[in-house]
Amino acid sequence: MDTLKYLMVLFKAQINKRLQRRYFIFDDHYEGINVNRFSDYYLTELSNDIYFIIDSNMAKEKGVLIKLITHLAEKGKTIYLYEKVKTFSDEDITYLYKVNKKIIFFDKYIEISHELASNQILEVDVASYVLIVEKLNYFQKICEKYCKNDLDKVIFSAIQIANYIHYSEETLNDSCLVSSFLLKRGVCIDISIALWKCLDRLKIENAVIKGIGNINSKPNLSGLVRFDHAWNQIKINNRWYNLDLTWYMSSENIEFFLVKDEEFYIDNLHKTSIINHYCRITENREYIIKKMDEYNKYQNVFEQFDKGIKDIELKLKEQK
Numbered sequence: 001m002d003t004l005k006y007l008m009v010l011f012k013a014q015i016n017k018r019l020q021r022r023y024f025i026f027d028d029h030y031e032g033i034n035v036n037r038f039s040d041y042y043l044t045e046l047s048n049d050i051y052f053i054i055d056s057n058m059a060k061e062k063g064v065l066i067k068l069i070t071h072l073a074e075k076g077k078t079i080y081l082y083e084k085v086k087t088f089s090d091e092d093i094t095y096l097y098k099v100n101k102k103i104i105f106f107d108k109y110i111e112i113s114h115e116l117a118s119n120q121i122l123e124v125d126v127a128s129y130v131l132i133v134e135k136l137n138y139f140q141k142i143c144e145k146y147c148k149n150d151l152d153k154v155i156f157s158a159i160q161i162a163n164y165i166h167y168s169e170e171t172l173n174d175s176c177l178v179s180s181f182l183l184k185r186g187v188c189i190d191i192s193i194a195l196w197k198c199l200d201r202l203k204i205e206n207a208v209i210k211g212i213g214n215i216n217s218k219p220n221l222s223g224l225v226r227f228d229h230a231w232n233q234i235k236i237n238n239r240w241y242n243l244d245l246t247w248y249m250s251s252e253n254i255e256f257f258l259v260k261d262e263e264f265y266i267d268n269l270h271k272t273s274i275i276n277h278y279c280r281i282t283e284n285r286e287y288i289i290k291k292m293d294e295y296n297k298y299q300n301v302f303e304q305f306d307k308g309i310k311d312i313e314l315k316l317k318e319q320k
Helices: 002-020 038-046 056-060 062-074 090-099 126-146 150-162 176-183 188-201 245-251 285-295 301-306
Strands: 033-035 049-054 078-083 104-106 123-125 206-214 226-236 239-243 257-259
Touching: 002 038, 002 062, 033 038, 038 062, 049 056, 049 062, 056 062, 062 078, 062 090, 090 126, 104 126, 123 126, 126 150, 126 176, 126 188, 126 301, 150 188, 150 226, 150 245, 150 285, 176 188, 188 206, 188 226, 188 245, 226 245
Parallel strands: 033 049, 049 078, 078 104
Antiparallel strands: 104 123, 206 226, 226 239, 239 257
């Protein structure tokens, strides 16, 4: 059925191209063409840069969409995939990577992602993404082997990211995913999205929240008083919690680690206009510290992957 629909799209595109020839000059001077629906496919003749704007209607025909993308990739087009609704799985992206490594897509991490951050930091090429997927697969297997509940998985994920990513503003113009998982550095938005990506793999609901950080009373964190900031809200056992992993990485305390709103937004240290979840509970501090100490005894799983380790085991750090 997908093949028949795919052939019909190609057939209609040829008809539309002939009908529209009086209005369009088909040359290479167009910077990029948007394809918002299958009936726009004839426009792909106008440019070498094709932007698929994928809505729910196109997403329903994913099989047809993949065939069309494959067809264009074989013609040497550079393809950008913008998902207005989540469409492609990691397996789909891996397949598209085999088709053409020039495909680029915008990773959609939450419904309001493009209001939270510029498109630039969401853009990632499939070659990079496939490597990131392999890292996340390795992380997921180890996490699920050693962590028996969602709280432990959240703590484990946070420790892995905190021990892998170095805070740096050098990557402000890079993809969040590339910065975090390949370059191993980033700012608060990179760190928050990295945590989102890990927890999403573990099927733990969470969101990236963007707002303002005010650390006038915390000079050990930064010399800035007020700045753009991002953090996570995480759902564990049907309860939502605030977690600012960037500030934990900066100060090595858990003051803003899985806490309720009254503690997180105290003295206006965090502000946001984004509609967020109500976080009314603070998790047990002693338990969090205990699990952090336990997980910190082991080597970082992402570092293990980088070293080519394949066995699904946590390795103890070497004693100094």
